[in-house]
Amino acid sequence: MDRWNKSIPEGMTDLLFGLGCRKADLENDCMESFRARGFSPLETPTLEYYDVFDGIPGGLDQTGMYKLFDADGHILVMRPDLTIPMARVTATRLAGAVFPLRFCYRGQVFRTRQNFGGMRHEWTQCGVEIIGGEPDRADLDCLEAAVSVLLESGASQPKLELGQADFFKGVTEELSLDPAETELIRGYIEKKSFGNVQDYLKNRAKPLKSSEMEALMDLPWLFGGPEVLKKARAYTRHPKAAAALDQLESLHSKLCLMGLGEYLSFDLGMVHQLGYYTGIIFRGYVKGAGEYVLSGGRYDRLLSQFGMDRGAVGFGVNVDSLTQAAGEMEKKDRRASRYLVWGGWEQMESVYTMVDYMRKHDCPAEVGLLRDEKEAVRYAVDRGIPYVLIWDEHGGWAQWDVRSGRPVPFNGEGMTARDGSLDDRSDQGAAPE
Amino acid sequence: MMEALTIALTKGRLQNDAVNVFKQAGLPCDCLTQASGRKLVLEDPGGDIRYVLAKAPDVVTYVEHGAADLGVVGLDTLMEHGGQVYEILDLGIGRCRFVVAGFPDTSLEPGPKQKRIATKYPAVAGRYFKEKGLNVNIIRIEGSVELAPLLGLSDAILDIAETGGTLRDNGLVVLEGVAELSARLIVNIASMKLKQKEIRRLVERLWGGERP
Numbered sequence: 001m002d003r004w005n006k007s008i009p010e011g012m013t014d015l016l017f018g019l020g021c022r023k024a025d026l027e028n029d030c031m032e033s034f035r036a037r038g039f040s041p042l043e044t045p046t047l048e049y050y051d052v053f054d055g056i057p058g059g060l061d062q063t064g065m066y067k068l069f070d071a072d073g074h075i076l077v078m079r080p081d082l083t084i085p086m087a088r089v090t091a092t093r094l095a096g097a098v099f100p101l102r103f104c105y106r107g108q109v110f111r112t113r114q115n116f117g118g119m120r121h122e123w124t125q126c127g128v129e130i131i132g133g134e135p136d137r138a139d140l141d142c143l144e145a146a147v148s149v150l151l152e153s154g155a156s157q158p159k160l161e162l163g164q165a166d167f168f169k170g171v172t173e174e175l176s177l178d179p180a181e182t183e184l185i186r187g188y189i190e191k192k193s194f195g196n197v198q199d200y201l202k203n204r205a206k207p208l209k210s211s212e213m214e215a216l217m218d219l220p221w222l223f224g225g226p227e228v229l230k231k232a233r234a235y236t237r238h239p240k241a242a243a244a245l246d247q248l249e250s251l252h253s254k255l256c257l258m259g260l261g262e263y264l265s266f267d268l269g270m271v272h273q274l275g276y277y278t279g280i281i282f283r284g285y286v287k288g289a290g291e292y293v294l295s296g297g298r299y300d301r302l303l304s305q306f307g308m309d310r311g312a313v314g315f316g317v318n319v320d321s322l323t324q325a326a327g328e329m330e331k332k333d334r335r336a337s338r339y340l341v342w343g344g345w346e347q348m349e350s351v352y353t354m355v356d357y358m359r360k361h362d363c364p365a366e367v368g369l370l371r372d373e374k375e376a377v378r379y380a381v382d383r384g385i386p387y388v389l390i391w392d393e394h395g396g397w398a399q400w401d402v403r404s405g406r407p408v409p410f411n412g413e414g415m416t417a418r419d420g421s422l423d424d425r426s427d428q429g430a431a432p433e
Numbered sequence: 434m435m436e437a438l439t440i441a442l443t444k445g446r447l448q449n450d451a452v453n454v455f456k457q458a459g460l461p462c463d464c465l466t467q468a469s470g471r472k473l474v475l476e477d478p479g480g481d482i483r484y485v486l487a488k489a490p491d492v493v494t495y496v497e498h499g500a501a502d503l504g505v506v507g508l509d510t511l512m513e514h515g516g517q518v519y520e521i522l523d524l525g526i527g528r529c530r531f532v533v534a535g536f537p538d539t540s541l542e543p544g545p546k547q548k549r550i551a552t553k554y555p556a557v558a559g560r561y562f563k564e565k566g567l568n569v570n571i572i573r574i575e576g577s578v579e580l581a582p583l584l585g586l587s588d589a590i591l592d593i594a595e596t597g598g599t600l601r602d603n604g605l606v607v608l609e610g611v612a613e614l615s616a617r618l619i620v621n622i623a624s625m626k627l628k629q630k631e632i633r634r635l636v637e638r639l640w641g642g643e644r645p
Contacts, residue, residue: 114515118498161626192519192625193617220521224629265626285623290499291517292623 011113011121013320021335023124023323026153030126030317031106033149037141039104039128044085046108050075052088056305058275059084066110066121078110083314084302086129091306099132099310106319120320127296127316131303135311136247139280139298140254142313146284146294147260149317155286155293155325158263161223163270163281164248165297167232170241171215175208185216186271192220223267226252232268247280276302282315288325293318335364336384342368342376343391350391377402436628438635439483441492441501443510447616448486450526451505458638481631490514493619502624503632508614509593513554519625522618522639531557531611534600535582535589539608543567551581552591561591561611579603 008014015023031041050067053060066078079085082105090101106126113119128145130138143160150158168189172182188196194217201213215235222228229245229252236242248266255261270281277297284294296315303310339358343351351367358365366385368376373390380388380402388400389410399410442448442465455462464475465484475484485501489510496504497516504518507527511520531554533541541548549570552558562569574581574590581587583603593614594600597607618639625632 118494157627159626192521192620193523194521195523221633223626267626285626287627290497290621290623 009121011119013120013122015323019323019326022326023319025334026322026326027106027124027126027319029152030149030319031104033152034104034126034128034145037102037128037145039102039145042086042089042103042105042129043107044079044082044089044105046079047076048079048085048088050077053077053080053084056084056276057301058273058277060111064111064113066112079107080109080111082107082109082125082127082316083129083299086314087302087308087312088306090131090310090312091303091308095308100138101131102128103131104128123318123320125316126319127314129312129314131312132310135279135298135313136250138311138313139247140251142296142315143251143255143280143282144258144260146282146296146315147255147263150284150286150294151263153286153322153326155288155322157285157287159265159285160263160294161265161267161270161283161285162248162251163267164244165271165274165277165279165281166240166244167268168219168271168274170238170244171219171236173240174236174238175216186274189216189219189269190271192269194218194220219269219271222269224265226266228266228268251280278311280313284315284317286322286325289321291321293321293325337364337366338385339363339365339387339389340368340376340380340383340385341365341389342370342373347391354389354397436631437481437483438503438624438628438631439485439501441485441487441495441504441506443489443492443504443506443616444486447489447505447507447527451524451616454524454526454639460635460638493518496619496621499621499623502621502628503635504619505616506619507616508612509554509557511617511619512557512612514556516619517622519620519622520617521620522636524616524618524639527614527616529593529595529614531561531591531614532594532597532607533561533589533591533609533611534579534594534605534607536604537606539582539589541567541589541608548589549587550589550591551578551587553578554591557611558591579605 035041050065053065054062060080065080068076068078070076086103086105094101104127106124108122109125110122113121128142130142143162147158147160150160168186172185177185185197185200188200197220198217201208201216215232218231218235222232226249229249232245233242252261252264255264270283272281276299278300279298281297282295283292285292294315294317296313298311298313300311303312339355341351341355341358355365355367368379370376370379376390377388377400386402388402390398390400392398397410399408400406401408442451452462452465455465461477461479461482462484464477473486475486477483485495487495489506492501492504492506493510493514493516495501496518505524509531533550547568547570549572550558550562551572551574553574553576555571555573558571572581572587578590578592579599581590582605589608591611594607600606618636620632
């Protein structure tokens with residue numbers, strides 16, 4: 001009988017060492033960034049009822065979820081998303097709260113996908129939600145948090161791209177297209193198949209006025225710098241579309257004043273999930289990731305699915321995609337051990353006193369777990385630990401520089417700052433004898 | 434700074450048609466025309482473009498993951514395999530169509546016995562017959578799908594036809610047209626945003642100077 005105990009299921013990953021450290025750091029950095037902005041951690045269950053995610057307009061496809069049954073026969077899912085559970089919690093428990101509510105979250109999400117497509121079926125998402133509050137202010141705060149988290153990750157060429165659901169909705173309303181037609185054109189625009197949009201509109205039984213058609217035909221290409229907003233204005237007078245452009249311009253000018261303008265761009269052709277988003281839509285890109293690493297927008301109708309009529313805006317970061325792009329990052333693992341401290345079993349107390357001292361001085365140190373000191377040195381070489389401290393038989397500490405392979409006097413030298421500069425250690429007390 | 438672009442081309446007949454389209458658009462493709470046959474990555478000496486040759490479904494995979502920025506692939510492959518990519522241009526080459534074909538007297542009406550459809554495109558076939566409301570049994574065949582009805586494995590096939598010659602040679606006829614097909618230019622979602630200038634230039638040349 002074949003056993004599968006040495007394999008992992010399709011779409012799953014084990015993460016170790018360098019990548020594991022990098023992902024852990026990124027995840028913590030994201031959450032720190034959010035907490036510093038007053039977002040409060042919200043944790044929801046990994047297993048939820050299927051009904052929570054089913055039937056959300058513009059939401060997830062039922063075939064995309066990992067499903068299971070509980071003991072009573074209810075259909076459960078491994079959560080495919082973290083925003084919808086947030087809406088569930090808020091609507092069902094927090095009706096009497098003072099708004100706005102500002103939540104941050106981290107957790108695994110699960111989606112079934114094409115087998116052997118190389119895509120992950122499980123990944124870590126970190127994000128924020130702002131429920132309530134004055135919409136323009138909440139949108140601005142959300143965007144500031146999004147740009148910041150991309151910048152703080154250290155990834156290269158971070159870019160936040162903004163769109164607005166009401167622009168497309170306004171243009172199509174102006175043209176009085178029927179829902180099926182609107183959806184067809186929306187699909188073409190989402191894929192940026194400008195050829196299909198053109199062919200369809202030109203061959204339409206009832207021809208449209210050329211100025212109205214141009215708005216839709218150009219939409220797949222309306223992405224880039226703020227000049228696309230000016231271009232878009234020329235196409236339409238519809239109040240909804242104009243208001244959408246006004247909002248984007250206003251957010252842009254504020255973010256520029258905050259020094260974040262260079263990381264922004266626009267894409268008025270962002271028309272995915274229009275049944276879900278009701279205002280700004282945005283995606284974040286970094287170099288080295290083949291897809292967007294951040295995704296969000298305003299979804300004022302989501303909480304009403306759970307019985308609360310309140311608007312919300314938020315975004316999620318795909319920490320695994322960001323980690324993958326981290327190959328482009330320059331940040332090294334700042335918590336890698338600098339010292340391996342080794343002693344005989346009788347000297348364990350001194351060993352722990354020493355590593356404790358080192359750790360209190362911001363110097364990551366590791367206890368040697370091998371019986372033989374030569375093996376300890378070999379281990380340090382393999383792990384890239386630069387210094388080994390050995391309790392020698394004369395009752396003192398002997399330091400070994402692993403790179404040069406030579407003994408060096410122990411005077412705490414290995415504990416200096418990474419770039420070789422000496423910290424001022426005079427006020428931190430002497431190293432233990 | 435100009436970013437280099439990697440373009441994945443579907444190997445085979447579509448490759449030659451694509452090369453002609455690129456040549457007409459004035460894109461550097463000497464490395465393609467001088468290709469010896471087995472080399473899969475062809476760099477243009479100018480350094481701006483790199484071509485890679487792959488099988489159709491793999492073109493979608495490479496572009497989806499960002500390993501290639503752009504790809505030339507048939508709509509048949511896109512309809513079958515999907516993919517999170519931008520499908521920006523119909524290149525007008527590789528024109529053919531999806532058809533349902535079988536022996537001339539084949540009926541596709543619902544009846545007591547479930548009809549069997551052999552196809553290389555099970556996802557496309559599944560969607561097509563579901564839309565028609567016809568409950569069929571789909572059997573995946575990798576190639577020479579015409580063989581299936583000849584050997585009695587299936588009642589009909591869903592396959593690509595150009596002139597219909599292969600079908601006729603085997604005594605089969607087109608029973609229904611399903612969709613018009615041609616080759617498309619696909620683009621990786623992140624590349625479109627991060628290499629916008631270069632991609633836009635390339636697309637403008639392929640579109641023939643008409644404003645996209």
